[in-house]
Amino acid sequence: MTTMTTPVLQASGVTMRFGGLTAVRSVDFTVNTGEIVGLIGPNGAGKTTFFNCLTGLYVPTEGTVTYKGTVLPPKPHLVTKAGIARTFQNIRLFANMTVLENVLVGRHTRTKEGLWSALLRGPGFRKAEKASEERAMELLDFVGLAAKRDHLARNLPYGEQRKLEIARALASEPGLLLLDEPTAGMNPQETRATEELVFAIRDKGIAVLVIEHDMRFIFNLCDRVAVLVQGEKLVEGTSDVVQADERVVAAYLGEPFEGDPGTAETADVAAAETGAAPQSSTTSTKGEAQ
Amino acid sequence: MTDTTKTPTPENTAPATTAPRGPLPLPTAAARALLLAGGLATLASTFLAWTWTSEFPGDLTVYGYPGGLQWLTFTAGLLTTLFTLASYQVRGLRWLLPAGNNTPLLLTAVGAFGVTWFTILAIAIELGGLVNLEPGGWIAAVASLLPLLGALALPPATATSGTGSTGGTKETIKAYVAKPEHIPAAQPLNGWAQRLIITAVTALGLAVFTYGIDTEYGELFIGYLIVVVFAVWALHTAGLLDRFSRLVAANRGFTLAMGFAAAIAFPFTQTDDHYANIGVNILIFGTVALGLNIVVGLAGLLDLGYVAFLGVGAYTAALVSGSEFSKFSGVQFPFWAAALTGMAASLVFGVLIGAPTLRLRGDYLAIVTLGFGEIFRIAVNNMDGQSGPDVTNGPNGIPSIPDLKLFGFNFGNPHDLGGFTLGRFANYYLLMVLIMAIVVLVYTRAADSRIGRSWIAIREDETAATAMGINGFRVKLIAFALGASLAGLAGTVSAHVTYSVVPTPYQFAGSTPPNSAFLLAAVVLGGMGTVAGPLLGAALLYLLPEKLDFLQDKSLLAFGIALILLMRFRPEGIIANRRRQLEFHETGQLDIPDTPTLTGEPAVTTKAGA
Ligand SMILES: Nc1ncnc2c1ncn2[C@@H]1O[C@H](COP(=O)(O)OP(=O)(O)OP(=O)(O)O)[C@@H](O)[C@H]1O
Ligand SMILES: [Mg+2]
Numbered sequence: 068m069t070t071m072t073t074p075v076l077q078a079s080g081v082t083m084r085f086g087g088l089t090a091v092r093s094v095d096f097t098v099n100t101g102e103i104v105g106l107i108g109p110n111g112a113g114k115t116t117f118f119n120c121l122t123g124l125y126v127p128t129e130g131t132v133t134y135k136g137t138v139l140p141p142k143p144h145l146v147t148k149a150g151i152a153r154t155f156q157n158i159r160l161f162a163n164m165t166v167l168e169n170v171l172v173g174r175h176t177r178t179k180e181g182l183w184s185a186l187l188r189g190p191g192f193r194k195a196e197k198a199s200e201e202r203a204m205e206l207l208d209f210v211g212l213a214a215k216r217d218h219l220a221r222n223l224p225y226g227e228q229r230k231l232e233i234a235r236a237l238a239s240e241p242g243l244l245l246l247d248e249p250t251a252g253m254n255p256q257e258t259r260a261t262e263e264l265v266f267a268i269r270d271k272g273i274a275v276l277v278i279e280h281d282m283r284f285i286f287n288l289c290d291r292v293a294v295l296v297q298g299e300k301l302v303e304g305t306s307d308v309v310q311a312d313e314r315v316v317a318a319y320l321g322e323p324f325e326g327d328p329g330t331a332e333t334a335d336v337a338a339a340e341t342g343a344a345p346q347s348s349t350t351s352t353k354g355e356a357q
Numbered sequence: 358m359t360d361t362t363k364t365p366t367p368e369n370t371a372p373a374t375t376a377p378r379g380p381l382p383l384p385t386a387a388a389r390a391l392l393l394a395g396g397l398a399t400l401a402s403t404f405l406a407w408t409w410t411s412e413f414p415g416d417l418t419v420y421g422y423p424g425g426l427q428w429l430t431f432t433a434g435l436l437t438t439l440f441t442l443a444s445y446q447v448r449g450l451r452w453l454l455p456a457g458n459n460t461p462l463l464l465t466a467v468g469a470f471g472v473t474w475f476t477i478l479a480i481a482i483e484l485g486g487l488v489n490l491e492p493g494g495w496i497a498a499v500a501s502l503l504p505l506l507g508a509l510a511l512p513p514a515t516a517t518s519g520t521g522s523t524g525g526t527k528e529t530i531k532a533y534v535a536k537p538e539h540i541p542a543a544q545p546l547n548g549w550a551q552r553l554i555i556t557a558v559t560a561l562g563l564a565v566f567t568y569g570i571d572t573e574y575g576e577l578f579i580g581y582l583i584v585v586v587f588a589v590w591a592l593h594t595a596g597l598l599d600r601f602s603r604l605v606a607a608n609r610g611f612t613l614a615m616g617f618a619a620a621i622a623f624p625f626t627q628t629d630d631h632y633a634n635i636g637v638n639i640l641i642f643g644t645v646a647l648g649l650n651i652v653v654g655l656a657g658l659l660d661l662g663y664v665a666f667l668g669v670g671a672y673t674a675a676l677v678s679g680s681e682f683s684k685f686s687g688v689q690f691p692f693w694a695a696a697l698t699g700m701a702a703s704l705v706f707g708v709l710i711g712a713p714t715l716r717l718r719g720d721y722l723a724i725v726t727l728g729f730g731e732i733f734r735i736a737v738n739n740m741d742g743q744s745g746p747d748v749t750n751g752p753n754g755i756p757s758i759p760d761l762k763l764f765g766f767n768f769g770n771p772h773d774l775g776g777f778t779l780g781r782f783a784n785y786y787l788l789m790v791l792i793m794a795i796v797v798l799v800y801t802r803a804a805d806s807r808i809g810r811s812w813i814a815i816r817e818d819e820t821a822a823t824a825m826g827i828n829g830f831r832v833k834l835i836a837f838a839l840g841a842s843l844a845g846l847a848g849t850v851s852a853h854v855t856y857s858v859v860p861t862p863y864q865f866a867g868s869t870p871p872n873s874a875f876l877l878a879a880v881v882l883g884g885m886g887t888v889a890g891p892l893l894g895a896a897l898l899y900l901l902p903e904k905l906d907f908l909q910d911k912s913l914l915a916f917g918i919a920l921i922l923l924m925r926f927r928p929e930g931i932i933a934n935r936r937r938q939l940e941f942h943e944t945g946q947l948d949i950p951d952t953p954t955l956t957g958e959p960a961v962t963t964k965a966g967a
Binding site for chain 2: 160
């Protein structure tokens, strides 16, 4: 077990409200170097929303996100530049670009050739393009898609699209990779392969934070697992601790338990809906406009 | 398309055993013979008189040689005959039908039939009745019908897909006009032969294009369009265009050089400066369309006010041209300085308009750019010293812009060059070829680079693109500003070509180019995201209203209908970008997906953004 404790990612008090709905409620969260951390929770628990807060797609209502000690501005391209890369729950590849081009776009933050150098095509430009392509091919090799470099992304089978999304994210040379349900829709063999891939990514020195509903996958993979229920972090710990916790089971089965955040939530929602209805439109469009 | 490869079941072997046939009940041999005989008869009929009076333009009254529209019938008949001979496996012509399909026969036959019957009907209608036809006209009408009947008696495609003909009428029609999936590869040619072919095709292209520009009356232009459309379609279905584009891909630099050589050669083929005028206007229009293609085709930003940037360039050039009606009549910049000023002014304008609007997505951007485009026109209309500051002379514009002088070379005077006389418009034409070359270079280099990829990524899925580290606003602004400055550059030349600048051409939609709607139509019609597409689209959209002046204000209606039809049957435009072709047609791609692929969001983003 890796026991290094330098934090890569530190989220403190992250809250995301959509009008009356609090999707994420003051979550404190840390990912250390060399760790694979799992984030689980029932549907609608706010896992994806939490990811969007980390990556700047949503501006958190409250709280800050720190990457290697510096506070991240809530702008997706700056977050990626700082070193956090992600994949999406519903695959968002550049469908009509080739596999190679998708990965090259991922290199955007690590290259800097602008319009002028593209127009003048000096030796520096050629060298940078060649280096980018080599790096992209290495990554395609790493995920096993090198042979498909010239295929359009939209024509890949589902499992390979997920792999390509990972390769594209890795192209930005991140220190932390966020994976949102990387095995959704995969068969057991593909899931196994993805497990190997995530371990290999960690071995490259990249910390991984992964959302997943497949418990076997999560408990095989993760050094630490956090459970999010109705926007609140319920339990956090090693696989054994989380598996043994009855509140987690209850949360998944939808049974009531002591200290139920559901009651508080309901009251909260009712209060907010009567009081702050107009707020909803401004907040929910904000993420889209970034 | 996959059912042809399945093991045959009793039902679909039945039609295969009886030889596949077309809708007309004729034996194949007879059908071929009909095609050949009809083709030859069509050729022969063009040497006869079709009408008795030379009132019909082109003088079709002479025996002994073709004239006017008869030349077009002759060309179409010749193509029909050649394709028929190729289907007879005549030595030396077999390369015309590499896939051995019958579709090209049908299409050329339709072309010959169409142009001939169009001519006959035009004679009858314009001169008042069928009595105006000479026997030659009747012969031509019958002769051109024969190949069509023959072609309809042939099976739609090669024998292998005979099973497909059992479907409904729609499938039958589709099978008739479709390109076979597999075109046998050509024998490898050595470099010289390849270049020779490219040279020959470029020369032919120049000849065809020149003929189109030089058509003197509307009937001839319509006939020309009929023949060109069906001939190109036939060559496409025969697989010859695919083969040629493979040659082009292998000799990219050479083809580009030949293309520019052909563009430069154009004014030398003209005796009348009027056609060079058409040429230079097409080039200006095409250059601006290519600039718009960066904004729309690459970055996916729907700009409905793009023509305003052409206007900014033109007005800037006019103001510093030394015209006595200019506000700054004392100032006369040399051309390079005027061009840079025009570009810079457009760039500033582009940034000013882009900075607030590019934060919007899709439809909002379209509406705001539409508004800004109109604001420009209304503003220059009012900056006349009464309703606003005195800058642009209002609706009167800035007239008598002097001709350009470059290195002591006055563009206004005719010049003799190796026995050819280049008139005023020919001079400007050559300058525009140079500018277009620059724009083509900018387009291709920008598209194939880090910035070009980020434009395409933004177009495909803006959220994912920003999550990949692309500063969406910044790269969109660069695309917008680059497009604007290229249009401004074209504008500086256009001010000098037209002697004067007035506000009217810079509107959203009008019946003559350039206007924003036409520019966008040129890009979409020609093929978004390609270099040749917008140029071809611009040529077509310029020539159509110019040649078919009887359409007048109905031309907008005609374009509307044409665009709807095009979007229905060929959404990727006339010249397809490989990417977009794969996007719209699932066949003919490298790998056909066996599992459901990307759904929903990215595709929707593309549609909304494009
Ligand atoms: N932009 C938004 N505007 C309003 N509500 C939102 C928005 N995004 C998410 N929500 C709400 O926030 C809650 C959490 O959603 P989220 O997608 O984060 O859940 P999740 O844990 O990722 O669920 P799943 O496991 O199904 O992916 C949901 O109730 C959802 O409807
Ligand atoms: Mg989710």
